[in-house]
Amino acid sequence: MVINNESSCPKCGGKLKYYDRVERIVRTKGRSTKWVTVRRLRCCRCGMLHRELPEYVYPYKQYEMEVITGVLDGIITSDTLGYEDYPCGMTMANWISHKSQFLL
Ligand SMILES: [Zn+2]
Structure with missing residues (x-):
């Protein structure tokens, strides 16, 4: 917002x-x-x-929008070089399960 x-x-x-x-x-x-x-x-x-x-x-x-949208688009996963444990898998899973809240 x-x-x-x-x-x-x-x-x-x-x-x-x-x-x-x-x-x-x-x-x-x-x-x-x-x-x-x-x-x-x-x-x-x-x-x-x-x-x-x-x-x-x-x-x-x-987190910056770039990181969040990367996760939501599946570009950044826990296997992505440089993002291995950042953000952590739990956080990413949480973003994906609440994807709708980012689509304001
Ligand atoms: Zn008011």
């Missing part, structure tokens, strides 16, 4: 206003990590907080 400045609340359609910024860590290939700043927006009507995520980060996932 990517929220633009003009966006409205996905729950109730109310107006979203800037709330604060949070830092979050994103895991990339090669086991490196990087920090990204995410703005949080608050709905004027229902008070829900929404994160304005960069396009390459799925909500609540600590």
Whole structure:
């Protein structure tokens, strides 16, 4: 879910206003990590907080979209060179079984 400045609340359609910024860590290939700043927006009507995520980060996932889509497309498996145990097989299986949640 990517929220633009003009966006409205996905729950109730109310107006979203800037709330604060949070830092979050994103895991990339090669086991490196990087920090990204995410703005949080608050709905004027229902008070829900929404994160304005960069396009390459799925909500609540600590992996880059490239890795996730690679797994979902079957390009990256636990046998793929460089991804032998990253992400772990359990995580990949979990993504595949919840594939629909990535197709937003
Ligand atoms: Zn709302």
